[in-house]
Amino acid sequence: MKVIFAGTPEFAAVALQALHEAGFEIPLVLTQPDRPAGRGMHLQPSAVKQYAVAHGMEVLQPLSLRMDSPDPVRAEQAKAAHQRLLSTPYDVMVVAAYGLILPCSTLDIKPCLNIHGSLLPRWRGAAPIHRAIEAGDKETGITIMQMEEGLDTGPMLLVESLPITAQDSTGTLHDKLAAMGGQLIVQALRQLQHGQLEAVPQPEAGVNYAAKISKEEAALDFSLSATELDRKIRAFNPFPGAHASVNGVHIKLWGAEALPASSKAEPGQILAADAQHGIVVACGTGTLRLTSLQKPGGKRLPAAEFIKGFPLEGLKLG
Known part of the structure; x- marks a missing residue:
């Protein structure tokens, strides 16, 4: 089976490696x-x-695959890419986090299978891993789907689930799902070769859109509950990195633990910052123990090390 692969980041590179090591012929890679x-x-x-x-x-x-792009350079590159696809013998295209829209002109050439980092239709869109953690989902997974013109709306071919632990960040969950995606796409193509791959339409209920993460979202609002803030810190690790400011200094927050005990202090008030208690912050509901922090130009440090060079007791995060 000849496979054209389209993908860009590390998540996709893991899948490309899995296909290559499984012995599939890959005559062309789009990125x-x-x-x-x-x-x-x-x-x-x-x-x-x-x-x-x-x-x-x-x-x-190519900058684009849309031959109708109003940008003449993009349109010309798209036309050249389309001709290259037409002239390349292949059986299926595999797509993983490519980052460019595949128009009907591409989808109609050969079957296109997508490796999606969510249990569809729970999270369609650009940032399913981030949004699953931020929302407090208990599980996620990989869906191998057949691509169509809609955004992640195509029928499902294979699905495998994975629990989300209380310690998972987007970084750790990304690595688990990337490995799972590589294994599952190999399985899907082998089943496709033997005519054993069944397409199942996505349920109409339970659809959510995983919007692309913006840097503005990473500024924490301590009027939220400690549980919500813990999720956001894990969801925005490693990108864009949750942050808060203290006395005008922006501090990156890389790890935290939600505590059930509440405080009457104003949200953001640092209740403790010492070796015994760690760094504890008042929230809208509950309190948050910060476990890993980083000041501008510095390294990520455990809380106990951070406060040695950056005292926080009695200050307020905002």
């Missing part, structure tokens, strides 16, 4: 153009491109 990154803002290839190039796979990086 987004190189982007500036790092302190020097030098152009950096995507994780998918790095893997593809290292293993001798041909890579195509």
Whole structure:
């Protein structure tokens, strides 16, 4: 079976590796153009491109696949990519976190299977892992779905669930789901080869949209409950990183623990910041013990280490 792969970040690179190691022939890889990154803002290839190039796979990086784009450069690149797909013998396209819309002109060439990091239709859209943690979901998983024009609306082909623990962040859950996605897409293609893959329409009830995460969301509001704040801190780890300010200094908050005990203090007030109690903050409901923090230009530190160089007792987070 010949597979064209379309994906961009590490989540997709794990799936590409799984397909390659399973022996599928991959004549072409689509990924987004190189982007500036790092302190020097030098152009950096995507994780998918790095893997593809290292293993001798041909890579195509169009700005768009929409041939009707009003931007003439994007439209021209889309036309060239479309012709490349038409001229490449393949059986199926696998898509994982590609980041570009696949128009009907692409979807109609060959079957397109998507690796989606959610138990559809619970979270459709760009940030299903973040939103599942933020919402307090008890489980998530991978859905292998057949792509159609709607946003993550296609029929489901394979589904596997995974519990979300109280310690999971987006980073840890991403890694678990990436590995699961790689295993499940290999299983799906093997079943497809033998005509054993059954498409099941998504339920109409329970649909939610996982909107892309914005940096503005990461500023914490301590009038929320400690449980909600704990979820947000884990959901925004590693990106964009939850934060709060104290005396005008922005502090990143990477780990926390919701405590049941409430306080009559104003939300955001630091109730304790010492070796015995750790860093405890008043919230709208309950209190929050901060366990991992980072000041500007510094490293992530456990609370006990952080307060040695940044005393917080008696101050207020806002």
